[in-house]
Amino acid sequence: METKLARGPLTGVRVVDMTSVLMGPFASQALGDMGADIIKVEAPHGDLVREIGPARNEGMGPVFLNANRNKRSVVLDLKTPEGMQAMRKLLKEADVLMYNVRPQAMARLGLSYEVVEKINPRLVYAGLFGFGQDGPYAARPAYDDLIQGAATVPALFAQSSGGIPRYVPTAIADRVVGITGVNGILASLLARERTGRGDKVDIPMFETMVAFVLGDHMGGLTYEPPLDRGGYARQLSSERRPYQTRDGYICALVYNDKQWRGFLREIGQEALMEEDSRFSTYYQRSQNIDYVYGVLASIFMERTTAEWMQLLERADVPFMPMHTLESVLDDPHLKATGFFNLVQHPTEGPIRSMRMPITWKHNPPAEPRPAPTLGQHTREVLAELGYTQEQIDAMLAAGARSTTHAIQ
Numbered sequence: 001m002e003t004k005l006a007r008g009p010l011t012g013v014r015v016v017d018m019t020s021v022l023m024g025p026f027a028s029q030a031l032g033d034m035g036a037d038i039i040k041v042e043a044p045h046g047d048l049v050r051e052i053g054p055a056r057n058e059g060m061g062p063v064f065l066n067a068n069r070n071k072r073s074v075v076l077d078l079k080t081p082e083g084m085q086a087m088r089k090l091l092k093e094a095d096v097l098m099y100n101v102r103p104q105a106m107a108r109l110g111l112s113y114e115v116v117e118k119i120n121p122r123l124v125y126a127g128l129f130g131f132g133q134d135g136p137y138a139a140r141p142a143y144d145d146l147i148q149g150a151a152t153v154p155a156l157f158a159q160s161s162g163g164i165p166r167y168v169p170t171a172i173a174d175r176v177v178g179i180t181g182v183n184g185i186l187a188s189l190l191a192r193e194r195t196g197r198g199d200k201v202d203i204p205m206f207e208t209m210v211a212f213v214l215g216d217h218m219g220g221l222t223y224e225p226p227l228d229r230g231g232y233a234r235q236l237s238s239e240r241r242p243y244q245t246r247d248g249y250i251c252a253l254v255y256n257d258k259q260w261r262g263f264l265r266e267i268g269q270e271a272l273m274e275e276d277s278r279f280s281t282y283y284q285r286s287q288n289i290d291y292v293y294g295v296l297a298s299i300f301m302e303r304t305t306a307e308w309m310q311l312l313e314r315a316d317v318p319f320m321p322m323h324t325l326e327s328v329l330d331d332p333h334l335k336a337t338g339f340f341n342l343v344q345h346p347t348e349g350p351i352r353s354m355r356m357p358i359t360w361k362h363n364p365p366a367e368p369r370p371a372p373t374l375g376q377h378t379r380e381v382l383a384e385l386g387y388t389q390e391q392i393d394a395m396l397a398a399g400a401r402s403t404t405h406a407i408q
Contacts, residue, residue: 008035008365015096017071020047022171024100024128025067027178032070033356035365039090039381040071046374056348065351065371072377078109082395089385091119096185100128104139113200123198124188128181132204142205147173151209156217160236176212177205233286239293242322243300250305252312252319254296256282262315267299345370
């Protein structure tokens with residue numbers, strides 16, 4: 001069995017993954033990277049994110065490939081008695097069920113917590129969805145863009161730039177909530193070791209992202225009555241951006257007093273902190289952040305990026321290059337740590353993969369398995385559940401999957 005080869009801190013944990021698109025698959029991939037056996041249950045048409053291109057083959061787009069490694073794909077039509085029977089067998093042996101549709105849809109499907117708890121009381125029943133179920137938005141659908149907007153992200157962009165509201169150009173809500181979901185699932189598995197019981201874990205996007213953003217930006221609204229209208233001044237400064245140099249850009253943060261003294265010494269302006277009160281202390285710099293950042297912007301124009309890297313290194317001021325999507329692939333640190341790897345995918349050929357950032361000394365995970373083709377492991381998993389080859393053939397013939405080219 002493939003699962004016997006697994007290694008990592010979650011070896012022996014089986015996750016039935018009903019999630020699709022990004023938030024849930026990103027979370028279940030993290031669990032799979034840590035050694036859990038992830039059984040990705042897909043409908044006959046497959047996960048929608050398979051179709052986001054560009055791609056070499058249909059259904060194997062890059063977003064899917066980068067959110068679904070270390071999983072086994074099983075196609076089940078849960079609208080048929082045979083598909084639901086197989087799902088119930090999976091749940092009976094599983095440790096975790098993950099889903100990211102609305103809870104109301106799970107109930108209509110016949111897989112509410114009340115039903116699943118009776119099948120397997122030790123199961124961690126984890127839902128990642130839009131909104132907490134005790135508020136008026138409970139039944140609403142949600143997507144990353146909507147949650148960013150509701151959690152004040154576009155408004156903060158507009159406030160900081162004086163421009164129009166916009167979204168962060170990555171699915172930040174999906175990924176932040178996905179990581180939060182991993183935390184909730186792992187905590188529930190740990191609690192089960194003490195109590196012997198599973199649990200129902202709700203991970204709502206809206207509440208998670210509001211807490212994530214307002215942790216920085218609650219500001220004076222923390223107090224009652226409010227001391228101001230909220231917002232972290234340094235993060236909202238219109239001048240907070242990569243510094244333009246003579247030949248490009250650099251990301252640098254002159255932050256505490258020690259760094260400021262080292263920086264000013266290197267550029268020959270050691271007296272500035274004594275002569276200009278706006279630079280004298282962290283508090284004063286924070287109160288005058290737009291001016292301070294504006295002065296720095298003009299200073300950084302005086303040297304090339306390479307010159308600044310050498311100077312900032314001497315001054316012990318934190319800095320990083322401003323990478324593009326292409327240049328980050330050649331970052332020397334990421335090369336040294338083996339972060340990017342070219343792996344041979346069985347159907348897609350050579351693909352670039354990113355390793356899990358976490359490392360373990362005593363429980364290292366096995367080499368990652370590439371993202372599966374649709375239904376690649378249907379036969380394998382059904383056989384593990386006790387189905388005979390004749391029964392599996394009959395299920396497939398009855399429409400357990402819509403295409404059969406990838407069944408193994």
